[in-house]
Amino acid sequence: MSRDLRYLILADGSFAPEHSKTANACIRYTPQHVVGVIDRAQAGRTAQQVLGFGGDIPVVATLEEGLARGANAVLIGIAPPGGQLPESWVALLARAIEHGLDIWSGLHSFVGDVPALAALAKTHHVEIHDLRRPPPTLRVANGRVRGVSATVVLTVGTDCNIGKMTTQLQLLGALRERGIRTNFAATGQTGILIEGRGISVDAVVADFIAGASEQLVLECAEDADLVLVEGQGSIIHPSYSGVTYGLLHGALPHAQVMCAQPSRTAINRCDWVAIPPLVDFIRLSEAAAAPLRPAPVIAIALNTYDLNDEAARRAVDTVQRETGLPTTDPVRIDVAPVVDAIAAFHASRPRE
Amino acid sequence: MSRDLRYLILADGSFAPEHSKTANACIRYTPQHVVGVIDRAQAGRTAQQVLGFGGDIPVVATLEEGLARGANAVLIGIAPPGGQLPESWVALLARAIEHGLDIWSGLHSFVGDVPALAALAKTHHVEIHDLRRPPPTLRVANGRVRGVSATVVLTVGTDCNIGKMTTQLQLLGALRERGIRTNFAATGQTGILIEGRGISVDAVVADFIAGASEQLVLECAEDADLVLVEGQGSIIHPSYSGVTYGLLHGALPHAQVMCAQPSRTAINRCDWVAIPPLVDFIRLSEAAAAPLRPAPVIAIALNTYDLNDEAARRAVDTVQRETGLPTTDPVRIDVAPVVDAIAAFHASRPRE
Numbered sequence: 001m002s003r004d005l006r007y008l009i010l011a012d013g014s015f016a017p018e019h020s021k022t023a024n025a026c027i028r029y030t031p032q033h034v035v036g037v038i039d040r041a042q043a044g045r046t047a048q049q050v051l052g053f054g055g056d057i058p059v060v061a062t063l064e065e066g067l068a069r070g071a072n073a074v075l076i077g078i079a080p081p082g083g084q085l086p087e088s089w090v091a092l093l094a095r096a097i098e099h100g101l102d103i104w105s106g107l108h109s110f111v112g113d114v115p116a117l118a119a120l121a122k123t124h125h126v127e128i129h130d131l132r133r134p135p136p137t138l139r140v141a142n143g144r145v146r147g148v149s150a151t152v153v154l155t156v157g158t159d160c161n162i163g164k165m166t167t168q169l170q171l172l173g174a175l176r177e178r179g180i181r182t183n184f185a186a187t188g189q190t191g192i193l194i195e196g197r198g199i200s201v202d203a204v205v206a207d208f209i210a211g212a213s214e215q216l217v218l219e220c221a222e223d224a225d226l227v228l229v230e231g232q233g234s235i236i237h238p239s240y241s242g243v244t245y246g247l248l249h250g251a252l253p254h255a256q257v258m259c260a261q262p263s264r265t266a267i268n269r270c271d272w273v274a275i276p277p278l279v280d281f282i283r284l285s286e287a288a289a290a291p292l293r294p295a296p297v298i299a300i301a302l303n304t305y306d307l308n309d310e311a312a313r314r315a316v317d318t319v320q321r322e323t324g325l326p327t328t329d330p331v332r333i334d335v336a337p338v339v340d341a342i343a344a345f346h347a348s349r350p351r352e
Numbered sequence: 353m354s355r356d357l358r359y360l361i362l363a364d365g366s367f368a369p370e371h372s373k374t375a376n377a378c379i380r381y382t383p384q385h386v387v388g389v390i391d392r393a394q395a396g397r398t399a400q401q402v403l404g405f406g407g408d409i410p411v412v413a414t415l416e417e418g419l420a421r422g423a424n425a426v427l428i429g430i431a432p433p434g435g436q437l438p439e440s441w442v443a444l445l446a447r448a449i450e451h452g453l454d455i456w457s458g459l460h461s462f463v464g465d466v467p468a469l470a471a472l473a474k475t476h477h478v479e480i481h482d483l484r485r486p487p488p489t490l491r492v493a494n495g496r497v498r499g500v501s502a503t504v505v506l507t508v509g510t511d512c513n514i515g516k517m518t519t520q521l522q523l524l525g526a527l528r529e530r531g532i533r534t535n536f537a538a539t540g541q542t543g544i545l546i547e548g549r550g551i552s553v554d555a556v557v558a559d560f561i562a563g564a565s566e567q568l569v570l571e572c573a574e575d576a577d578l579v580l581v582e583g584q585g586s587i588i589h590p591s592y593s594g595v596t597y598g599l600l601h602g603a604l605p606h607a608q609v610m611c612a613q614p615s616r617t618a619i620n621r622c623d624w625v626a627i628p629p630l631v632d633f634i635r636l637s638e639a640a641a642a643p644l645r646p647a648p649v650i651a652i653a654l655n656t657y658d659l660n661d662e663a664a665r666r667a668v669d670t671v672q673r674e675t676g677l678p679t680t681d682p683v684r685i686d687v688a689p690v691v692d693a694i695a696a697f698h699a700s701r702p703r704e
Contacts, residue, residue: 205554237601241562242596244594246558246597273644291625
């Protein structure tokens with residue numbers, strides 16, 4: 001990410017711990033680049049008050065307030081189902097472009113493909129960055145990842161928006177501190193924004209999900225001994241499971257880290273799909289990988305943000321006892337148990 | 353399909369039972385629309401000699417021989433990995449367009465998007481049909497299929513190109529003859545060509561695989577009590593499993609019909625992936641469906657084209673004994689056992 005970016009994040013009507021995923025991750029990992037968040041419903045509060053982190057980054061109601069704070073870019077910080085660009089935002093983006101602001105977007109509907117905005121951007125010499133735009137050429141996967149000597153670890157989860165990217169980002173620094181050459185393979189728009197490279201595997205043509213995943217792992221393995229692959233969706237998600245599964249079979253991880261939220265009992269916004277008990281879900285996830293390359297689940301990363309301290313601690317203990325696996329909340333408690341599990345797996349993995 | 357089409361099928365270098373899937377299905381199900389097949393390596397033979405069906409449809413070496421036989425359209429009849437348009441064919445297609453022939457293509461790389469060919473088609477008033485081009489609008493899947501009263505049956509398989517479409521096409525007529533209002537939901541370019549409608553679910557943006565599948569089932573259920581969904585790929589295919597899985601979770605079948613080839617022990621062109629024993633594979637396929645909607649495998653359709661009569665008969669008996677399920681080769685032997693299984697399932701299925 002360029003060092004002089006000052007984002008105004010657009011999250012109108014959706015700025016919340018469980019909704020504005022891109023906004024929240026940007027505030028957590030690159031707060032120095034965020035001058036404010038637009039959400040008319042919560043204007044006047046701070047990111048800290050809304051999210052529980054982010055300090056005094058202000059929530060504002062208008063573009064003009066963001067400009068007054070020195071914004072030089074607008075980041076679309078929410079990810080509605082399907083990723084369509086809300087019509088009402090086109091006018092706001094047009095005004096931002098007229099003020100010389102670059103646009104960063106993780107939507108499926110490419111901002112750069114809106115003719116009026118593209119023309120305006122050209123006139124005003126600003127750039128539109130569509131983080132989900134696939135690379136121009138992709139290959140069908142064919143297992144080339146098997147030739148890579150790096151250890152590949154994929155985060156998987158019981159649902160979307162449950163901690164798969166956050167866990168990898170928490171792990172990245174900690175594993176590097178242990179002296180392991182580690183890279184982060186970003187597979188979604190937010191991860192790409194933070195890492196500065198990656199492929200949004202949910203935005204490629206369906207036949208190329210695994211191929212895109214394979215290509216990304218190959219690139220990340222070039223100068224690393226450990227590749228942390230950002231997981232997507234869930235193998236039981238009615239909308240996105242195809243992406244999850246293609247990513248699993250394209251990245252061909254050696255091990256999986258399971259992300260779950262103790263309070264969540266059904267798929268978010270699809271409550272007709274009950275999340276199976278974690279022990280069963282782990283078995284399902286290992287069975288999905290096994291025919292191509294066995295990938296045991298080696299640790300559990302819980303997302304306990306909506307529990308009090310005692311309940312969070314109890315949830316960790318319960319899951320650790322039930323699964324027999326190292327368990328933690330990598331944000332709230334300590335990422336070390338997962339770091340230990342990965343480091344041990346990496347050190348002892350039999351090399352082909 | 354329009355009634356006056358006379359295809360010259362392009363399958364140069366690849367016309368064979370196990371390769372030219374689109375060509376072969378078109379010859380099997382709509383031979384009256386095929387005037388010839390271009391394959392320089394086999395020119396002079398007949399479709400019957402190459403495929404074992406197709407009668408005296410000739411294999412020719414040049415476009416001109418096809419024109420002499422009255423061709424008014426070129427159909428691209430092979431599906432290379434990734435579906436890219438071979439450069440060398442652009443010249444041939446250009447000549448065909450100059451002769452007034454329409455172009456039908458199932459490739460990922462859209463013929464209508466090649467500027468030179470698009471311009472030429474406009475000049476010569478011919479149409480370019482890209483069968484894989486997604487509908488302009490797609491929604492993310494959300495389980496709307498659960499509101500449909502029709503019984504939904506999906507063919508699944510141990511690998512690509514193993515009989516998932518063929519089985520459904522064999523079933524379609526037989527089930528209609530039994531008086532069951534049945535529709536065929538075509539999910540790939542060849543099925544769409546034969547059926548005249550459908551969505552190529554491997555060509556949509558990855559996040560919309562399930563949504564496209566859902567939309568297609570909803571459309572097909574409007575005037576049918578039974579919907580036969582064409583399966584794609586395999587849940588263990590390293591290149592395409594994401595499509596397979598998204599289709600399963602989008603279509604939400606009530607039952608699965610398993611397609612397998614007794615002689616195939618590993619994934620075609622990915623022989624590092626062994627195909628598990630069929631009993632295990634059935635369990636894996638049922639486990640993949642179960643968290644969203646249980647979908648038992650109710651019959652087995654074997655593809656025995658490469659076995660002699662005795663070996664084929666023996667393979668059917670063995671699989672039937674090992675799985676305890678009605679088993680047949682629906683093309684070579686008799687589709688009736690699968691028809692019986694579906695009709696019985698449809699009649700006795702508890703309605704919500």
